[in-house]
Amino acid sequence: MKVLFAKKILLASGWHENVRIEVNSEGIITSIQANEVSFGASMIDGPVIPGMPNLHSHSFQRLMAGLSEVAGNPNDSFWTWREIMYRLVQHITPDQMYDTARYLFVEMLKAGYTSVAEFHYVHNTAHGQQYHDQAEISKALLRAAADVGISITLLPVLYTYSGFNQAAPLKHQKRFILNTEQYLNLFEDLKQSIHRPTQNLGLCFHSLRAVSQDQIDTVLNTVKGDHPIHIHISEQQKEVDQCIDFIGQRPIEYLYDIADVNQQWSLIHATHCNANEIQLMAKSGAVAGLCITTEANLGDGIFPMTDYLQLNGNFGIGSDSHVSVSVAEELRWLEYTQRLRDQRRNRVHQTQYNHNIGETIYQKSLLGGAQSLGQNIGRLEVGARADFLVLNAYDPFIATASDTDLINRWIFGRDDSVIQDVFVAGEQVVFKRHHQDDDAIREKFTAVIRSIIQ
Ligand SMILES: [Zn+2]
CATH class of the missing domain: 2.30.40.10 (Urease, subunit C, domain 1)
Known part of the structure; x- marks a missing residue:
């Protein structure tokens, strides 16, 4: 004791x-x-x-922070950024994943995050085959978290299609692709690998464009228990439009129609939502996963936080692509985006926190983050x-x-x-x-950048 x-x-x-x-x-x-x-x-x-839970991370994307800020195409968008990310991910090895995650996790600790939900979809070899140990990269991430002392909820991702209507995967997505059976095997395997009290495991669907309704049903009917469930939901307007074209409904409305969305769920980038969707989310007790600095970097849009908070909706923050790894910056911009849209000050507040902005966004993000990671924290x-x-x-x-x-x-x-x-x-x-392994971790990470980027 x-x-x-x-x-x-x-x-x-x-x-x-x-x-x-x-x-x-x-x-x-x-x-x-x-x-x-x-x-x-x-x-x-x-x-x-209390330390802040980081509810959304793709560790390897830390490698490309600052590299995509060069204007080329007048229509640069999330989709052109994604091309750079795809090129980066072709070559990264499990050891490099480990070294990158270790560096990032130390950065997170120093920036106020004491736990992280890793939304992990790089499952396969560079040739698109499963590793001899199918959980090789997942386990490297768990090891990285344990070695630096951050708590983790690992979210192995089911990613099968490249678009709505079960479109075949693109060449650059081959490291991500699993079918339902492979996914359930991976999940089962990882269940046996998690023993530490600071680690948890959750279910994860990449997005409504990457999985079918049948897959969601099968996974949710097969895996019982109160695991966290995460999904990228409506980050880009184009994604919303495609969902309406193919399915006839907006993404959040569709998800609530096909699944029993409750407090286990985190809807990551619920950026584009109408009044009905705001109400559905708030009522269900699900967590809206907001990653403001990444959403700003990618030109996604602004989440309607003031309307959502009026219904006392749950939310938490994530550093996602890691263009910024900072609790303070993430929360500051959560408030500032609302000010810029409304041309007013002091937008995100609640009576229970005496209308104090910092207190409201900090305390709400702690509780939402804890719920999202399914851990006894916050x-x-x-x-x-x-x-x-x-x-x-x-x-x-x-x-x-x-x-x-x-x-x-x-x-x-x-x-x-x-x-x-x-x-x-x-x-x-x-x-x-300072972290006790700062020097060694920095050297390894520098070597990864050199070999991947140059
Ligand atoms: Zn993401």
Whole structure:
């Protein structure tokens, strides 16, 4: 058992001072006592807040961040970006996946993410065959997470078609393609590979264009249990138009028609949704997975957050393609996109958080992220896991912030550099902005970039 002492901490019940926390060997908080003394405990100086779950990641895409920002085609879009991503993915090996994920996961920890949902679809060899161990790359990702100390929910993806109407896969998609049987085998295999309390496994459909209704039915009828279920849903207007052309319905309306969408589900990039779809999502308790910096980078569109929040819809954040790996930036732009659209200030707020923007978007993203990853995280209370960040007690903005201002000061006035220490399951993984394997991880990742990109 570990005993920690926080001078100031954001518990599920609000801010408290001089708090003694006991954490068991599984990383679960077993006792919290406020207004205590620090005797015998490890002292934590700076304000402690829950670590953020990152609900959407494609690790390998970190390699191409910043490489597609050159104007070529006047109609550059998500679809031309995807061509670059396809070229990149042709060559990457399982070891390179591991080295890339390790580097990215350390970046995430330092940026405030203590857990990640990895939406993983690169299953096959460069020739499009299954590896001898079909879960080879999946296992490399699990190992990368365990080695750097981040918690993970692995989401092996079912990806079978290149478009609606069961269109045959494109040449560049051959590393992604599995049929339903191969997918169910992979899922079963991975179930046996996950033993750590900080790891979880979920179901995942790439998108409505990449799987058929029959496949969704078969997978959901075969795999029982309360696994998280993720899907890319309506990122691009073109995808919405194609769905209407082929199926006669918008993607979110169609999904709710064919599946019992409940709190297990995360709808990633629910960017384009009408009033009915907003209501369906909010009512079902599913999580809207928002990845604002990637959605902005790809020119996707703006999620109608103000309407969604009026219905108290659940949401969380993800860094997706990793053009930005920063909790503060993701949340800041979640608010700013609404301001730019509405030509007004202070858009995303709720009464329960005193109309405080930072508090609302942070707390809602914690809860939505925890639900999306299917893990016992996102709040600091007895029975939850001890995943938390320690902010810099000596930063002028943090040192002088009132309880209600603190998260606003960080998100809207500062950046990742105020995150000093990071703990996952009660274990310290970032020490004064350093990870113990920083140098080795950086060298390996640099070598991957050299060999893949050049
Ligand atoms: Zn994605």
